[in-house]
């Protein structure tokens with residue numbers, strides 16, 4: 001199962017969610033590949049022992065100017081069962097620009113073609129997208145079986161969702177007819193505040209109207225979620241409260257798998 005985590009807004013929790021879902025999956029014995037499709041390379045820095053600007057990465061696998069392919073650039077992740085297609089330095093923004101101006105056919109399908117070379121080695125592929133609806137995100141959606149929309153009650157906007165759905169529909173129409181919205185994850189939900197409740201209602205209504213499957217429960221705003229991913233720790237390695245949060249991500253894996261296997 002290949003999932004792309006998308007929202008053109010930054011700071012909603014895409015990378016954090018990919019981090020904890022990858023952890024949830026490896027603790028269950030799955031072979032997981034995380035693809036860092038964000039030029040900022042945040043997920044690479046927390047899921048690998050580090051790469052330097054100039055080291056081979058996803059950019060090299062996608063660029064027409066490089067001889068390297070995806071199998072050449074994969075790195076072991078910080079946990080058993082985890083592999084990362086890394087991003088560091090400015091290389092991936094260079095490739096985004098290359099794809100944007102490319103007139104060669106097939107620019108949307110570069111990542112799909114590269115993933116096909118390694119997909120059989122993994123049970124789950126998670127693509128962490130950057131905060132844009134650009135050629136990198138379109139490549140991720142073209143390669144994916146499903147899109148997971150990560151949003152935040154506070155930062156959510158009707159217009160933003162409409163733009164995202166337009167891009168998903170465009171990719172489905174032209175490049176990837178099988179593409180589905182695998183789920184909507186509401187992150188940093190503050191259910192004890194009036195504003196939180198207000199936005200949750202708006203979001204629920206919008207999800208119903210667009211027939212988006214909302215994963216349950218909503219993810220609360222918790223310092224432990226941020227601390228664990230920023231220090232490369234699994235929530236399952238923490239105290240009871242943290243282990244409960246870990247179980248939310250485990251539940252998400254089940255809900256996503258169920259949705260995609262229908």
Ligand SMILES: Nc1ncnc2c1ncn2[C@@H]1O[C@H](COP(=O)(O)OP(=O)(O)O)[C@@H](O)[C@H]1O
Nearest residue numbers: 010011012013014015016188220221222225226
């Ligand atoms: N559920 C959460 N509770 C508290 N902080 C969170 C939560 N999810 C994400 N964060 C924090 O919010 C910030 C933005 O998250 P990030 O995953 O980097 O967003 P994105 O990848 O969408 O840009 C980070 O500092 C992260 O640690």
Ligand SMILES: [Mg+2]
Nearest residue numbers: 014015038042
């Ligand atoms: Mg991110």
